[in-house]
Amino acid sequence: MAIPIAYNFRNLWTRRLTTILTVSGMALVVFVFASILMLAGGLQKTLVETGSYDNLVFLRKGSSSEVVSGVTRQQASILETFPEIAMGPRGQKLLSKEVVVLIALTKKGSDKPSNVVLRGIDENSLLLRSQVRLVEGRLPRMGSTEVIAGMSIVQKFKDIGVDETLCCGMRDWRIVGVFDAGNTGFNSEIWGDADQFMQAFRRNGYSSVIFKLQDSSEFQNVKSRIESDPRLTVEAKRETRYYADQSEIMAKFLRILGISLTIIFSIGAIIGAMITMYSAVANRTAEIGTLRALGFKRRDILIAFLLESLFLGFLGGLVGLFFASFMQLITISTMNFQTFSELAFSFSLNFNIITMGMVFALVMGLVGGVLPAIRASRMIIVDALRAV
Numbered sequence: 545m546a547i548p549i550a551y552n553f554r555n556l557w558t559r560r561l562t563t564i565l566t567v568s569g570m571a572l573v574v575f576v577f578a579s580i581l582m583l584a585g586g587l588q589k590t591l592v593e594t595g596s597y598d599n600l601v602f603l604r605k606g607s608s609s610e611v612v613s614g615v616t617r618q619q620a621s622i623l624e625t626f627p628e629i630a631m632g633p634r635g636q637k638l639l640s641k642e643v644v645v646l647i648a649l650t651k652k653g654s655d656k657p658s659n660v661v662l663r664g665i666d667e668n669s670l671l672l673r674s675q676v677r678l679v680e681g682r683l684p685r686m687g688s689t690e691v692i693a694g695m696s697i698v699q700k701f702k703d704i705g706v707d708e709t710l711c712c713g714m715r716d717w718r719i720v721g722v723f724d725a726g727n728t729g730f731n732s733e734i735w736g737d738a739d740q741f742m743q744a745f746r747r748n749g750y751s752s753v754i755f756k757l758q759d760s761s762e763f764q765n766v767k768s769r770i771e772s773d774p775r776l777t778v779e780a781k782r783e784t785r786y787y788a789d790q791s792e793i794m795a796k797f798l799r800i801l802g803i804s805l806t807i808i809f810s811i812g813a814i815i816g817a818m819i820t821m822y823s824a825v826a827n828r829t830a831e832i833g834t835l836r837a838l839g840f841k842r843r844d845i846l847i848a849f850l851l852e853s854l855f856l857g858f859l860g861g862l863v864g865l866f867f868a869s870f871m872q873l874i875t876i877s878t879m880n881f882q883t884f885s886e887l888a889f890s891f892s893l894n895f896n897i898i899t900m901g902m903v904f905a906l907v908m909g910l911v912g913g914v915l916p917a918i919r920a921s922r923m924i925i926v927d928a929l930r931a932v
Contacts (some may be wrong), residue, residue, distance in 0.1 A: 572864065574905050576805055580895055584798040588795050591788060619753075660701070661732060689737075689740055692720060694732055753778075762900060810908055854910060857909020
């Protein structure tokens with residue numbers, strides 16, 4: 545027969561202080577573990593949601609981002625003839641030739657400079673980015689030195705707002721509007737006319753060409769045509785794949801950092817759980833002897849103590865994830881290692897992170913309780929009853 549679970553709960557309640565301290569230690573570890581994973585997940589979610597599955601991005605072969613890419617005007621004109629391009633509401637081709645450059649702006653609070661993306665767009669760019677909506681002011685006039693700024697740029701940087709003037713590229717650019725792109729990387733950019741940016745920053749070609757497929761399944765046809773055309777030195781990626789690649793290096797760094805910190809903190813939590821369970825064994829020697837005398841087997845004693853330790857880990861996991869969930873309310877701004885530009889994103893909690901956090905907490909409970917449980921199960925009945 546098995547020892548009733550109520551017995552384990554009663555013992556944990558009796559040792560409330562040590563139970564709370566042990567659960568708190570495990571909760572702290574799970575909080576750190578989940579927060580780092582949420583940070584990496586938020587970065588990837590922001591960049592993946594920036595792209596559209598039906599949009600293709602054309603970059604120079606070997607380029608890791610638009611910042612270091614180059615597409616000549618001739619190549620852009622060839623891409624413009626592709627029959628797979630979707631048509632807009634007015635019969636125009638949904639294709640955009642864009643320029644991306646980096647400028648340094650001063651952040652609020654720290655007064656430190658940080659790189660920001662200037663994206664040169666054309667009249668079709670907004671048709672390709674349905675997630676972008678104007679929240680203040682108006683859209684810039686093509687052919688002018690007017691620009692619009694993303695919401696995150698307005699919130700994080702000095703002197704960025706409607707009717708402010710931005711000085712770069714030996715020109716003054718008037719900010720005429722603010723746009724909100726939701727939880728995407730576009731929120732951390734400033735947009736203006738592509739031709740004006742090319743002249744100001746002495747660019748002879750575009751950074752990228754983006755167009756929307758009229759049929760999503762035609763991606764391979766487009767890719768094959770590009771590879772077989774000797775005039776083109778570009779490669780095609782789905783926009784979702786391109787932005788996912790932008791997060792790869794930084795997300796990997798965050799995960800390695802998170803795992804390293806978690807391992808260090810978890811050692812302390814496991815030791816705490818082990819001390820708690822050893823203390824429970826020492827204080828309940830007489831109980832263990834009585835249970836054995838009543839006919840409970842060594843296996844029953846082992847399982848009972850392991851269940852207590854696992855329950856401590858379970859509580860620690862729940863508490864840690866509960867507090868980690870509030871991190872979703874925080875938005876941070878940092879440099880993306882791939883593009884060397886500022887990117888704002890939020891922590892993101894998902895089912896995989898919850899599962900990993902709970903599994904990690906249970907593992908801590910198991911490792912911390914297995915040795916004390918073995919010691920309890922191996923007690924000799926006569927020696928245990930002498931403690932009565």
